Amino acid sequence: MLSVLDALNGQLLAAMERAFPELTDPDPQLVPASKPEFGDFQANGALPLAKPLRQAPRQIAAAIVAQLGADSGFAELCEPPQIAGPGFINLTLRPDCLTAQVAARLGDPRLGVARAVEEAGGGSPAPVVVDFSSPNIAKEMHVGHLRSTIIGDCLARVLEFRGHPVLRLNHVGDWGTQFGMLITHLKQVAPEALEHPDAVDLGDLVAFYRQAKARFDEDEAFQSASREEVVKLQRGDPDSLKAWRLLCDQSRREFQKIYDRLDIHLDERGESFYNPYLQTVVDDLRDAGLLVVDDGAGCVFLEGMTGKDGNPLPLIVQKRDGGFNYATTDLAAIRYRFAPAPQGDGAGRVIYVTDAGQASHFAAVFQVARRAGWIPGSASVEHVSFGLVQGEDGKKLKTRAGDTVRLRDLLDEAVERAEADLRRRLEEEGRQEDDAFIAQVATTVGLAAVKYADLSTNRSTNYQFSFDRMLALTGNTAPYLLYAVVRIAGIARKGGDLAVCSGSVALGSGSASSASLRFSEPQEWALIRELLRLDAVIVEVETELLPNRLCNYLFELSQVFNRFYDQVPVLRAEEPARASRLALCGLTADTLKLGLGLLGIPTLERM
């Protein structure tokens, strides 16, 4: 309904200018109404004018409303405005306006959501880079990667739906000191792992990594051997490279299993990709006069970030031993992503989905990149940070043994619990279903629950992980939303003709069906108003990068639909109410499917 909002905003602005020509920059402050009884929208713009105009705010509101009355375009959209409280102008859309909006969405596969490119007026849009997931080679994916993977995928889906070319980049940890450690250790204890594929599995690799790390922390000789090994690798020594490739392949296969389960697509472009650019990054920083050698290390001192003694903090880009670190890699990456093709991605927006603990690191990297001139003025770079996944004790999530939780185990448990729940319910209801059905429902519900639980809280705060809560059939959970879709599918089955209420049907050019739609019940209007919010919500997620706004919307839509379902008969209604209500059901199902799809959650016909 953004187009209606735009139109109203323009009309209000014009009315304010006519009522008070002396105002230089009036703002209607048109926003969605804070409560349903206030109508659809409220304009708060009269209130702040009280002082400059030296008039009572209600009087100002009345003058604006009087001017609106002279606008025939406004009268087509809205009922006569109401002035309320200290001077709010409340607007309620006319029923025929709402009906026309519904009709326009019935034949539209995008459900009224415009493409950002069309809004911008064409031209080939710059890609958006979404950097997410980013597990480390030779380590298991654990619960810490869950949020980045799920949030990043959702944001990528929303941006893609809005028509942006999106680069989903998996910045895997496939480079750096840890490989020096691991290769040095394996050469001594398991050289076959560096020669033959499949000589060790990921579990072994993880154990070897732990041993290597322990030796690195204690044994100085091992430490320097590891450092030498890193240098060899970074120089491109063939034996080192071969060993490294084997290790990466081994890990990559395991990661892919997780991504396949979650239906998440990523282009791998690990840290190693930027190896050829590291030296030039440092050289260019030196040429730009930003590099300072301090205590043997190449540093850029940061503006506005000070340490213990009040001195500026450094960002170290070259270690004393001449090696590069993750800051160097991140700088090379940011430069490459913004650099015009073919030497770079030519991105207009780069989004990093990592935990909040890295906030100061990214602030530093962004600052240095900006000062080096690597971020175009028209482009934006954002750190989409998120909080910790905590256990129900409020501490960082761990297994009973105190280890970090492996992602595959976590997903397995969610599916197992969903299956146990389903079997219990089938038994209670005396329903007979085959194993294929049970497996499909349990998998969908279990994985949806994990994703939805993560996406539905505001990402900036820590969130408490609880299988019981996320799998609950009531409340703001995936099963509740999935059930709403199932209820509609049930109506379609009983009604026999899914086509009647499906948006995919040839209803002609939407406007043709507008005349046949008849709505009368308050629950119908409530559902319509909710359905029409979709485009605004998606644009908000695109801008704010907050998936929980979309979750919240889908939950509210489901609630409104369940009220409608409970109180308004559909199949038993007389025409034309029956067809109109079927159309609302179809639009609700399409909206839920689209929204859940953007969250990376598939829907079910029965559950």
Next chain:
RNA sequence: GGGGUUGUAGCUCAGCCGGAUAGAGCGGCGGUUUCCUAAACCGUAGGUCGUGGGUUCGAGUCCCGCCAGCCCCGCCA
């Protein structure tokens, strides 16, 4: 010590550019089923928005101080 972040109902969380009487779910209590899946719906109780100031027509929201939790702070990512 410096920086960041969080603090809202018993529990888990929303709260958009500062807008009307601070919202939801769970849990509690009380109801609703000849009817499209009751995995639902309706009603009800529950709040000093950590705390003290400030800014203004108006503050959960912005600014300052304090308290508490978590995270980061030179060669790991």
